[in-house]
Amino acid sequence: MSVKVLIPTPLQKFTRDQATIECEGKTISELLDSLEQDFPGIKARLCDEQGNLRRFINFYVNSEDIRFLDGANTALNTGDEVSIVPAVAGG
Amino acid sequence: MTQAIAPTCSQTAATFTGLKCKECGAEYEAKAIHVCELCFGPLEVVYDYDALRRTVTRESIQSGPNSIWRYRPFLPVATDTPIDVGTGMTPLLQANRLARRLGLKRLYIKNDAVNMPTLSFKDRVVSVALTRARELGFSTVSCASTGNLANSTAAIASHAGLDCCVFIPSDLEAGKVLGTLIYGPTVMAVQGNYDQVNRLCSEVANTHGWGFVNINLRPYYSEGSKTLGYEVAEQLGWELPDHVVAPLASGSLFTKIYKGFQEFIKVGLVEDKAVRFSGAQAEGCSPIAQAFREGRDFIAPVKPNTIAKSIAIGNPADGVYAVDIARKTNGNIESVTDQEIVEGIKLLAETEGIFTETAGGTTIAVLKKLVEAGKINTDETTVVYITGNGLKTQEAVQGYIGEPLTIEPKLDSFERALERAQTLDRLEWQQVLV
Numbered sequence: 001m002s003v004k005v006l007i008p009t010p011l012q013k014f015t016r017d018q019a020t021i022e023c024e025g026k027t028i029s030e031l032l033d034s035l036e037q038d039f040p041g042i043k044a045r046l047c048d049e050q051g052n053l054r055r056f057i058n059f060y061v062n063s064e065d066i067r068f069l070d071g072a073n074t075a076l077n078t079g080d081e082v083s084i085v086p087a088v089a090g091g
Numbered sequence: 092m093t094q095a096i097a098p099t100c101s102q103t104a105a106t107f108t109g110l111k112c113k114e115c116g117a118e119y120e121a122k123a124i125h126v127c128e129l130c131f132g133p134l135e136v137v138y139d140y141d142a143l144r145r146t147v148t149r150e151s152i153q154s155g156p157n158s159i160w161r162y163r164p165f166l167p168v169a170t171d172t173p174i175d176v177g178t179g180m181t182p183l184l185q186a187n188r189l190a191r192r193l194g195l196k197r198l199y200i201k202n203d204a205v206n207m208p209t210l211s212f213k214d215r216v217v218s219v220a221l222t223r224a225r226e227l228g229f230s231t232v233s234c235a236s237t238g239n240l241a242n243s244t245a246a247i248a249s250h251a252g253l254d255c256c257v258f259i260p261s262d263l264e265a266g267k268v269l270g271t272l273i274y275g276p277t278v279m280a281v282q283g284n285y286d287q288v289n290r291l292c293s294e295v296a297n298t299h300g301w302g303f304v305n306i307n308l309r310p311y312y313s314e315g316s317k318t319l320g321y322e323v324a325e326q327l328g329w330e331l332p333d334h335v336v337a338p339l340a341s342g343s344l345f346t347k348i349y350k351g352f353q354e355f356i357k358v359g360l361v362e363d364k365a366v367r368f369s370g371a372q373a374e375g376c377s378p379i380a381q382a383f384r385e386g387r388d389f390i391a392p393v394k395p396n397t398i399a400k401s402i403a404i405g406n407p408a409d410g411v412y413a414v415d416i417a418r419k420t421n422g423n424i425e426s427v428t429d430q431e432i433v434e435g436i437k438l439l440a441e442t443e444g445i446f447t448e449t450a451g452g453t454t455i456a457v458l459k460k461l462v463e464a465g466k467i468n469t470d471e472t473t474v475v476y477i478t479g480n481g482l483k484t485q486e487a488v489q490g491y492i493g494e495p496l497t498i499e500p501k502l503d504s505f506e507r508a509l510e511r512a513q514t515l516d517r518l519e520w521q522q523v524l525v
Contacts, residue, residue: 009297010128019298045129055389056114056131058406060290065406067392083294086126088133088408089306090235090289091313091341 001026003076005035006083011046014039028059029072031082046084056087105169106143110134110310113412121167123227123302125309133408134310136167144358149329152360159215159318165354166219166318167311173222174251177207178214179318183326183474189442189455193462197472199332200439201323203479204447209246209270210480211239211401211448212344216315217247220304223311229302230254235292236305237285237340237401238267239479244304245274256301258288263400266483284395286406316344320351323474324361331355331364333471336458338450338478339370339379339424340402342413348476349416369422369466370413371457373399373449377426379410383417384424390414398429398487399449401479423466427456433491435459436481446481454478 005023007015025031036043059066060083066074110119114132155161159179182202190198203212231254234244241257248255255276281288296306304312337345355361372380375397378390390410395403417424435456440446461467498504
């Protein structure tokens with residue numbers, strides 16, 4: 001399952017300044033593991049010590065917030081676009 | 092439209108020293124960044140409160156300009172020549188007729204429906220954000236807006252000679268769209284709700300070298316709302332109220348009024364006092380009220396469906412902090428229906444002569460609900476924050492406020508109409524052709 005991932009500015013130092021990358025994974029959880037393989041250290045920024053997604057980061061699959069889908073278990077299909085966006089914005 | 096100009100403002104010693112993560116405490120330089128690189132928590136401006144305690148007095152504030160800039164040492168700008176378009180120092184009106192109607196003894200309205208230049212509290216945050224944007228060298232400013240912020244950013248950018256590109260949901264009220272376009276910015280009307288606009292802007296924020304007031308400039312921008320706390324304290328004779336009621340969209344305004352009060356206590360400008368904080372949401376977009384009601388410490392996002400578009404944020408950035416403040420101050424967070432919002436707008440207009448927009452209707456309706464539920468004591472000095480102007484959301488009340496009595500230019504036509512107006516109740520005469 002190759003998906004396109006949009007990387008927020010604070011994490012682009014892990015991705016050699018790339019704002020978009022291609023990555024593999026059947027779910028958001030799997031995607032996090034494969035991101036970590038490609039860019040060591042990135043998962044600890046996205047997840048807390050218990051392995052849960054940090055509360056100040058939002059994940060979107062094809063523009064839909066995964067909290068309206070299946071959370072970290074949200075299924076991914078080839079060609080999907082996953083956006084990782086800092087939650088603190090707006091208002 | 093790139094980030095190219097050099098800072099041109101004169102500078103004295105700034106009272107702020109940098110940015111700090113509200114969650115993990117990591118420290119950063121005072122640049123155009125808004126989230127912690129380590130945990131993504133929000134960054135907040137750090138001030139030198141010892142210096143503020145030494146240098147700021149009630150007299151030094153009172154001798155300052157009649158605008159938010161009388162509180163400049165508490166705001167995150169270094170310049171002595173901020174962008175001052177007369178923002179702030181709006182009336183604090185003692186609302187005796189509304190108080191009597193509700194059964195309260197001392198009720199005040201902080202009336203930002205007449206804030207300058209664009210008739211909402213957003214002029215406060217934008218004045219600060221654009222002043223800071225100029226200091227950081229931005230020549231183009233931007234925002235993700237539910238309407239009022241777009242009005243304000245576009246207007247003050249015009250005054251300051253900055254280029255401007257704003258993003259709004261495409262279904263906003265006509266007055267808010269027109270009230271942005273008039274200043275000549277680039278307006279992106281996004282086919283989606285505010286949360287989608289916000290996400291898009293977060294993705295765009297660092298790609299064109301623009302200063303997004305509520306994204307990469309958010310730590311500075313949000314500080315502008317503290318002036319709503321400072322002004323109320325000063326206008327009450329350097330005292331804090333017992334209870335405040337304010338609208339909740341992202342939750343930022345609510346947390347910054349609290350911070351404003353705390354800072355004034357910290358530097359000795361007012362006496363310490365427990366102030367209760369209550370928040371208002373529209374039922375059709377009430378993720379913060381739901382979290383409060385259910386005792387949760389996280390916000391479950393919702394998809395907004397309400398006439399109160401200016402506060403329709405389904406994924407509120409500061410929601411958890413707002414819940415925390417309401418709980419620890421023994422306040423409440425309530426929501427009201429669209430019908431109650433319209434009634435709230437009418438109630439404020441008919442008792443106090445203030446025409447507010449839907450956010451203000453929400454706040455008045457929640458005030459009423461809290462009083463009726465015994466959650467505001469009748470002898471509490473209560474301040475209600477009215478943050479926007481009703482002329483911008485006319486669609487919301489259209490059809491609920493009656494029609495003029497159309498008459499012929501003749502005395503007997505007038506007399507007949509007057510008689511009918513006096514004898515028929517309002518709902519009936521709306522429909523009678525006189």
